[in-house]
Structure formats: structure tokens, C-alpha cells
Amino acid sequence: MASKVFAAIDVGSNELSMKVYEITPKKGAREIDYVNSTVELGSDTYNSGRITEDSIMKVCEILNKFRRKMREYDVREYKAYASSAVREAENSVMVLERIKQHTGIDVAVLSNSEQRFMNYKAYAAKSKFEDADTKNRALLDIGAGSLQISIFDKQNLIQTQNLPIGAVRIRDYLAKYGADTVALENIMEEFVSNFIEEFRNLFINDKDIKSIIAIGDGIANLKKVGPELNITDKITRDQFRVLYHKVVETTPEVLSEKYGVPYERATLMLPMAIIYQSFLDNSRAEDIITPDVTFCDGIVADYMDKNGTLLLNKNFDEDIIASANSIAKKYKVNRKHTQNVTQNALDIFDSFKSVHGLGRRERLQLQIAAMLHSCGKFVNMNEGTMMSYHIIMSTEILGLSHKEREEIANIVKFNEYYLPSQTKAQVSLMTADYMKVAKLASILRLADVLDKSHRQKISDMKFSFKDYVLTMTVDTLNDITLEAGVFKTKTELFRKVFGVKPVLKQKRGL
Template identity: 40%
Template sequence: MAFTTFAAIDVGSNELSLKLFQISKKNGIEELEYIRHATYLGSYSYKHKKICSELVNEICEVLEQFQKKMEEYQITDYVAYATSAIREASNSVLILDQIKLRTGIKVKILSNSEQRFLCYKAIALKVEAFQKIIQNGTAIVDVGSGSIQISLFQDGCLSQTHNIKLGSLRIQELLSSMEDKTDNFHKLISEYIDNELITFQELFLQEQKIEQVIATGDQLNLFLHITSQKAGSAPINAKSLNQVFESLLSRPLEELTRHVSFPKEQVSLLIPTAMIYLKLFKQIRAKEIYLTEITLCDGIAAEYAQRKEKIQSEHDFANDILCSARKIASRYHCNQAHIENVNSLALSIFDSIRKLHGLGKRERLLLEIAIILHSCGDFIDLTHSRENSYHIILSTEIIGLSHKEREMIAELVRYTPKTFPSFSLNMDSTSKENYIKLSKLFAIFVIANALDKSHKQKFSNVKISYRQNVLTITTDTVEDITLESGLFQEKASFFEEVYGIKPYIKQKRRFS
């Protein structure tokens, strides 16, 4: 039986972890070994906005041990990610360079949306009947050290997701200086959490009924250990679980620490963690809660196994990204008929000239998202719509996309052929590659958008053919397309500059 051994490394905010896996088509993902090392990385980063040399030394020493463990298993295929602690540090680039030089391990920083999406992929694989569960109103609540992510599902698809900087470690660091100034530190934490969650509830929980919650997060494993709860496919009654959380919060920290082998600093994080879960469960008002032991390492393995086609998921993750984008477009009252028409035209063009652009499924997805969001700036100001759309996309998290991908989408909607930036010889190799990719997607987007300039969907029935260096867009519409044809010429010139061919409009029937 063919199998692959793989290592996943998480340089997290309060621990460094290594999971070793055996992956095969027959047995899926099997965990071989799990190694963890507690660290104060997040505590220092959230407080000082950088990482000190002592912590860098500690990271390197631990990663060297991880490297030796990987060698024991003869593992050469690995992925190492860092999350919010390093992501938010001002010296993050220097830290990653030191790690690479000293350990040989290349660590990549995950954006928040990428991090949560990986965990969500692991949940979809590990939680039995996941596809059935999310048919009804479901929330995935992921409480991390730096923030919490709440993703809402309806009818089997992600409807919206929101990040709130209320992570357990971040709360502890922000409020630790006030602990000696109050007789009720728990109440202080509670009030701080309420301030953020009440706003979330008023804005987003009114429009969707949540029946079930899937809970995951950094401290959930410790919570399960202390309370003797079990993770699994069977849901737990929300009322019973709330009582467990309330009981946990009533126990002194010293008592909790005596019953576990975890450091006191980690156990202390249970207080803000338990409060966040407790308040969220009560606000969401779900009847049932699924507890999971999913970690980022599980998500890394799931992503790797899917990419290598070792496993298949019945859930369509790309569709979730599109659903999330459509929800944003709906929030800004975008013209759905126009979006659907432009999207259909653009994707038809994209598919017709695959040999010309050489782009893949991921770029096709980015083009589709750009089309969905291209007119959201109209909601703010029609005069500066493109610039407004650009800033909306940059400031709105889209789960599953990296920051660089979101930047490319924002650039696609920002420019016209006249304002599109010129190529610079000073660009590095990565910038050149991204510029070429942006140019190819933009050329397709602008001609597709021009074909529905009137927003009347005159080109709803088209055939696109590419033969002998000619791209022909044929329509049998009986409507007057003078406006679209006239505006098309400028866009066609840009397309020709990028691809070396000029697109033409051909109308089979004339209006009478």
C-alpha cells in the first residue's frame, strides 16, 4: 500500500507543535506522533509588538528538535506555519530569516483567513456527517490565542465569517495590569468580552438562526482534559455544557493546576477561554454543541492530503469562498443580475483561452471573486466607485484567501485600461509574476464588464470561440448593442496588448 509520511509544524502563540502523519488513499490521514512545547511567544508579541532574541533562540532550539524527530521518521515533506504572534510582530521578516538559516526549516506566515480555513478543512474531514450538520444553521466557533473566528453556515454553505480580536492570550495580556486593582478579575474579563460580543450579536446574529455549534480552539483540548468531557461526533446539550463552563470558572486557578500536568500559565488561559465560549454559546442560543480536538496541524495535513489527491472531501471549499464573497456583495447592495452576467462572460472567455494565459483553478477563482465584488464601492459613492471597492476588499476578510490574493482582487477592480500600472524593470521575480497574472485577469475582466455596460444583460446568450488567433464573441441578441460595442474597443486594445490577439463582437441577428 502506497503511503506518504508528512510533518506539520505550527509556530503558535502559546506553543510550538509538531504532528507527524501517515497519509494514504486507503486509510486517509493517520496521526503518528504529536509533540508540543509551551512558549510565551504570544504574550511577548501582543504586549511589545515584536519578538525578542531570547524567544527566537527558543524557537530555533525547538525546531531543531523537531527536525531531528522528522529525520527519525525519514520525513522530508513538511509544511511549517506561523500565526498571529509572529504575524503581528514588527520584526517578523527578520525572525523567519533567522529560523531558516539556523534550522533549515522554512516557516511561512499564515493570514488569519488562511489559518481558520485550514482548521475548517480539518473539521469538515473529521466531524462525522459534517455536510448534513451544516444544512441547518450552524456556527463554527474557533477560539484562538489571538482572536476568535465565528463562521456561520446555512443550506450546506458558508454564509459569513467574522474575526474578533478576543483571543484568550490577548485578553489576558491586555488586562493583566488591572488584576491587582480589582477584587473581581473574572468580572473585569467578562465586561471586556461583552463589549465586543454584544456588537457582533446585534450586527450578525439577528438575521440567522443557529441550531448547532462546532467548537474548536487552542485551549479546548485542555478544557476537555480538566472537565473529563469527550470530543466526538455526538453533540452535547448546550445547557449541560454551559453548566460545565460555569463550574470551571468557579474553581480557583491553583486547584485546576494541581489536577493537570500543564503549566500554570497555560491553565490560566482557561478562564478567558471558558468565558468566551460560555458567552458565545448563550448569545448564539444553539441547542447542541460539537466539541472537537482539531489543531492547525490537522488542517495543514488536510490541505496537503487534498493537494496531493490522497483524500477527497464531499464538501466544496471553493464554493464557500464564493458564498462569502456573495454575502459581502449583498451587504453593499450590488446588482446581482449584472454580476452573474459579467461572471458568465468572463469565465467563458477564461476557459476558451486557457492555452494563452496558462492560469489555473485558483486564478479562475480570484477572477470570479473580483467580479462579484467589483461594484460594491457604488454603495458609498458612485463617483469613486472603483477606489471605494478597492478599499472595501482590502479591509474585508475573505476566509480562505491570503492577503496577497485579496490585494490582487482589489487591484483588479481598481483600474481602468488607461490607469493600469506600467511594467517596471525594477520589479523582483515575484512582483513580475504577479504583474503578469494581474494583467491577464484584468484583460478578461474589463472586456466582460464592457459587454454589460448598460446592465441590461444584452449578451446573455453568447458563444465564444478562439481560432487562428482570433477571439470571437458571438451573440444572437435582437437588442441594440451600440453602447457595448463602442465601449468594447478600448478594452479590446488592452486585451490585444496582453494576449497578442484582438477580440471581436459578432451579432448574428440585427434588430428590426
């Protein structure tokens, strides 16, 4: 593959930025240009609920400048994404249409979990997990509207949570309660520490967090405040305390003038410093690692990963699965049962690929649905399926879009419930794809009843597919009368969806 020039555009909550990269097969992505301009979309959305006409015109003007820059480099491919400010605005659809009309640029809106996962990919690509032996690191991704905290043990994601304490949201919401710097700093500290302490009590407990990984532009600006500390890619706990006090004791105007930080960014340094300091105070972290990763780097890393050109030997689907696994663990699912159902579901999925027409991403959704299909029993044994549906709908899974998560929740729901026609089901499905839900729910139904007794009697199956009959041959001496009996009652949806008759056979009886 020859080299290509690619542009990554971030329609952020505080600024618009674009990085232009040269991508080559051997060296990966090399940044060749960076442009940015401030537009505080987040202030519009978080304060009034919608993006103003003036801000829309500014965005279009900036994006047209980006287009001219893209022509200079003969950019043939680009990705443009917007996050929380546009996502949460009540006029988001109109804003995106206006941008398309006036600039020709297609901007896609990401869910929070998709955006944060891209940032994680950028960090993984830049660090290449060189310090893979390090245990329990916390990745802090401070956005304009929220904070994402992800806990890693070596290379494994073990917990992720989103907290509503983004830098712009904190600044604009709390500024009204404190006129002078000292009062504002105290109010912000109390507000932030409440969320961080709750996170610590619920998810960190006795985990020994060794390091914080800080990604985004904010940490780079904080480092500028302490030139005498000679900070490179790591800030010790004592060094950050020095930076923290400097930011607390200095006005944004002075920070901007003295350290060359744009004023709008300088106004965000105090809430960011408070978030980092609060996490240091509530953990045993010894330092803050600063890998110099921005969302534009996340966009190009995601683009390369999806096109098979990211120079990193890592399967990011494993992190999505790990995130789902932490949910299953939290709700104390029957691990042996869910593992058996998951494996059976994946085996059935793989056995007739030529018919179902589904791909790798749908296989991943089926896997997560199987892992979480019984998590609701922790809440209510009688309404376990609906509780599972609600848990999945309300719990973020890092790396999945809201639509994908909605589909997984409905796959779990219609594993047990009757699936009506598309017209009647649309209210429940919302943005979920009806046929995808139908196909994967029908597979999950079969996999689930194969362990109806919850005793894992069926764990080794052979498949044959001929004349639209899918024969599943079980080699076991166990009595599978219960499973076989219920299996016959659960094949109707499968037959309707695929036009395939599933048959269960036992190779050897008792």
C-alpha cells in the first residue's frame, strides 16, 4: 500500500481542531500539520441546551478553512466527529445539516463510549504498552462535559465509568456560585471530590493504583505552568502539587499571558487541576503519565485499526469484552452458565455464516448479549430478562455506540419475549436494527436453552448444514431430555428469520 494523506477533524466542545497525517505501511501515521480554533459549543449546550446561530456560523467558517488546508495537502480521506456539545444539543440534527450544506463536510456524532475508546486506541498506539508489567493504572480522559475513568491491570481493562464533571461543565456551572478565585476553588473542590470519592468507594476499593494516565490537551497546558520542574512525560505527585497551587493562585488572564496558553483554555486549567489532584488524593498513584494524546490522534488510530494498518499487535475487541465482563461480575452472573451459553452462541453463529450474512461486529454483539443475558436476576429473579435489558440500556460499555448497546439490550430482551412485527416493535427498538436483533436473538435463544438445566451438559457440538437444515450433534452421555424438549419450543423464530430448521441430535445416549 502506498502512503496516503488523511485528515482527522474534531468538532469539540471548546475548540475545533484538525490534524493532517501521512500514513505509510511501515511507519504508521506521521503528523504533518495541526490547526485549531476556539468555539465554545459546550458553553452553549450546557447552559441553554442548544447551539446558537452565532456559534453555528463560526463552526462553518472554521471548517471551510480546514477544507482549504485539506486541499493544500491533497487529502483524499478524512473523518470528522463531534462529541458531547453537539450530541447533547436539542438542535444537533439541524447543526449537522447546516455544516454539511455550508462546508460539504460530513460530521458524525459519537457516543461518549466511542469517543473515549478512540482516545484509548491513540494511547495504546503511542505507548505500544511498553510498560505492560505495570499493574493498576487509571486512564483519566477529561472532556468538556465529563470525565472518563478507566482502570487497567497490565493491558487488561477491568473497569470504566463516566462521571459528569467535565472541565467546561464545571467551570460554567459553578462560576455562578463563587465570585472570587478562592471561593470558586473551594466550591469546585467539594463538587469534584464528591464524585471521585464515590467512584473510589464503588470501584477502586483496595486496588493499588500505581499511575494516572492523563490524555487530552489539558495536561499539556498544566505542564507549562512549571517550566522550572523540567517535566517531560511524567509528573510526580509532588510536582503536580506545585502545579496545582500555581493554577489555584493565578488568574486565567495571568496564566494565558505568562505561559502562552490561549485564554479560553486557561479558564479550564483550574477545574482540570482540581480533577487530577482529587484523584491523586483518593488513590495511591505515584505519578501522572502524559503521553501527549489528543482526540485527533484517536480518530486516526481508529481509522487505521478499522483498515488493518495500525502498527500494534492488539485486538481492541478484547477490551470491549473486558468492559462487559466487569458488568457481569458486578451483577454476579452464574459464570459457568454464561460461559457455556456464550460459547454455544458463537459456535452456532460460526456454523452457518454463508446464510446469516452477519460480520465480526455482530458476532461481538452476540457474545456480549450472551455474557449479560442473565445479569438482571441480581435485581429481580422474577423479572430477570427485563432487568437485564434495563441494566444494559443504562450501563456504558466502552467501545460500543449507543445504537449497538441498544441492539444488545433488545437481543437479550427478545431472547425470552415474543418478537412482534417490525412496525409493532419499533417503539421498543428505538434506533436498533430490527433484523439484526431478530437474527441474533434467535441464535441466543437456542444457545440459552442448550443449558436450560444450568449444568453445562452440552459443551461439545458438531455442526452440519445441508438443504437448509442445521444439525447440531451433541457427543455426551448426560441426560439432555430437558434441553432437547425445550429446544423444540424455541426454534420458531430461528426458522422464520433464516428459513433454516435447527435440529438437535445426541450421538450417544445413556
